[in-house]
Amino acid sequence: MxxxxxxxxxxxxxxxxxxxxxxxxxxxxxxxxxxxxxxxxxxxxxxxxxxxxxxxxxxxxxxxxxxxxxxxxxxxxxxxxxxxxxxxxxxxxxxxxxxxxxxxxxxxxxxxxxxxxxxxxxxxxxxxxxxxxxxxxxxxxxxxxxxxxxxxxxxxxxxxxxxxxxxxxxxxxxxxxSDGAMQPMTLMVQVGGVDVERMEYVYAFEDSYEVPEGDIQKLARACIPAPAGHVLVYPSVFPGVVTLNMTNVTGMDGTNADDLTEAYIRCREQLPEIMEFLQKHVPGFENSFVLKSASQIGVRxxxxxxxxxxxxxxxxxxxxxxxxxxxxxxxxxxxxxxxxxxxxxxxxxxxxxxxxxxxxxxxxxxxxxxxxxxxxxxxxxxxxxxxxxxxxxxxxxxxxxxxxxxxxxxxxxxxxxxxxxxxxxxxxxxxxxxxxxx
Ligand SMILES: Cc1cc2nc3c(=O)[nH]c(=O)nc-3n(C[C@H](O)[C@H](O)[C@H](O)COP(=O)(O)OP(=O)(O)OC[C@H]3O[C@@H](n4cnc5c(N)ncnc54)[C@H](O)[C@@H]3O)c2cc1C
Structure with a gap:
């Protein structure tokens, strides 16, 4: 034993x-x-x-x-x-x-x-x-x-x-x-109160667009602490609601209970910074708010x-x-x-x-x-x-x-x-x- x-x-x-x-x-x-x-x-x-x-x-x-x-x-x-x-x-x-x-x-x-x-x-x-x-x-x-x-x-x-x-x-x-490294985990989030007519969806990693202060991806990297900092914003079927795939936790194992717990905590810690970035820098998000977050973290x-x-x-x-x-x-x-x-x-x-x-x-x-x-x-x-x-x-x-x-x-x-x-x-x-x- x-x-x-x-x-x-x-x-x-x-x-x-x-x-x-x-x-x-x-x-x-x-x-x-x-x-x-x-x-x-x-x-x-x-x-x-x-x-x-x-x-x-x-x-x-x-x-x-x-x-x-x-x-x-x-x-x-x-x-x-x-x-x-x-x-x-x-x-x-x-x-x-x-x-x-x-x-x-x-x-x-x-x-x-x-x-x-x-x-x-x-x-x-x-x-x-x-x-x-x-x-x-x-x-x-x-x-x-x-x-x-x-x-x-x-x-x-x-x-x-x-x-x-x-x-x-x-x-x-x-x-x-090569090294057993696993893809990052993400806690998905729905955001309400978005003026979707004035924003653009970002479906793919290669996608970007210009916001008043420059390229949205470059700006996000500068404003949101890593390993978050990439903008992915998907549509939803509800008026004024979008889904964010933007929290990001690397170097963690989704089969380990301690890692999983830490991943939930880190994603929730990233969320206020992500929201502040969107509200301050991205047209359409000025009055947005977190509607809900996933009850289970996404393990890729x-x-x-x-x-x-x-x-x-x-x-x-x-x-x-x-x-x-x-x-x-x-x-x-x-x-x-x-x-x-x-x-x-x-x-x-x-x-x-x-x-x-x-x-x-x-x-x-x-x-x-x-x-x-x-x-x-x-x-x-x-x-x-x-x-x-x-x-x-x-x-x-x-x-x-x-x-x-x-x-x-x-x-x-x-x-x-x-x-x-x-x-x-x-x-x-x-x-x-x-x-x-x-
Ligand atoms: C952040 C993220 C974004 C993604 N984006 C997309 C996307 O846009 N579109 C897309 O099509 N796919 C997307 N994927 C991929 C896709 O969601 C998953 O790969 C897919 O859901 C895997 O399906 P699954 O049935 O194998 O597992 P899951 O969907 O993970 O289902 C497993 C189920 O098993 C249950 N379970 C786990 N362990 C136990 C246990 N020991 N006993 C009992 N129940 C248990 C869980 O509660 C869960 O309900 C994404 C994945 C992640 C993580």
Missing amino acids: KENNVMEPQRETPVYDTVDVLVLGAGPAGWGAAVSAAREGAKTLLVEGSSDVGGVATTGLMSHWTGNTTGGIYEEIISRTHNVYGKNPKLNDQEMRKYIDHETMKTRALQMMREAGVKLLLNTMACEPYMEGKRLAGVFVENKSGRSLIRAKVSIDCTGDGDIAARAGAPYFKGRE ETRHFIGMKTITEQDILSARVFPDWAVANAHFNFDVHNITGAGLDETGCQKKFSQKKGYTIPYGCLVPQKVDGLLLAGRCISGTHLAHSNYRVMPICANMGQAAGIAAALCASGGIQPRELPAERLQERLTALGVRPE
Whole structure:
């Protein structure tokens, strides 16, 4: 036993439920996974640590769904959850569908889950794997009722960080291959009272514009202490409201509780300086105020699991169609934020990125090495640091969830392990649902 550790007394733990498919985390990936598994007829339980479903999309106060996929559950999600009441005259109808009304989204996500027959446990942390040999046979969870076990034929880790996959012994690395450095964290913020007719949105890192005292990005670097200091201001569906992606914490690990706590504190400390900069220097913000901040900090990057297959930046650049594809028609750029300060990392490219066709993600990226009974979906799948900066966006994560949910249901009904599932069986179901490489 390690020095300073204690041995917990043995205890009897109740079995809360036994299911076909257990989904851990209700972000875009977990949402897609749980609904899809349940629609395939699997008895499905979705466990979420916070009090809301949607993950970074809702509790992370995300501005919009960015990047794209066609033909999968992502399209259904935006068609069912977009705000039908608000209207931002600067956004066309197509753009309006991608901007998030968080409260509408939470309610409609719950509706989708209920309709599909997903059983939901909120405010419940997935804590420890329950192993039978090298097979994950269930997960210990903790909530208001105490500690219990959920037995499952197949579990899908959609916690973003892959908490249970890591504790089950699935191999992974963190961050950048060269040094393990991870992308910064950001607490998203909604600001009200903005005269949006007199300001400009700043969607991409390469974007800038002139305010009375000069270039807005140069001025922000001079006025806002690092590692914040880059201006990203997104529209919203509400009148006079914008979303700021401007707090920034570098050199922290989103799987470390002390780092996470410190990151929340630093982001909140940066906020008054960010607001003062906008109010003083940016036309349209004179009377603005902080409407709300996210209840969960946005963690961009932590663990990359090593799967049966690994997707790379070359696969993305060449829009590769893998024969064993599980996600099709995925589009985005390489979105690597500066790992040590404000702005974009030198390897990230947004506007300069060009790729005519979408790429695919092979099924093997969702299947971790060494552990059976387990699939991965969302930002923790098997890919390189640079590839991850592309597939981590929510549309792609939601469709990974769809693929993992269907695969898990097929494995559960067929009594096989995820690594034994022929990709063609998954593709048959996906194709029937309208997902296929174009
Ligand atoms: C600051 C920031 C800005 C971004 N901007 C955009 C953007 O504009 N557009 C876009 O499309 N994407 C954007 N992304 C990327 C995208 O939001 C995430 O990569 C995506 O949400 C990942 O989806 P996920 O389902 O894997 O994880 P998450 O969305 O992180 O969901 C994970 C869920 O699991 C739950 N959970 C975690 N651990 C446990 C546990 N142990 N037990 C139970 N539940 C647990 C969490 O509460 C959460 O609900 C951004 C990300 C960040 C951080």
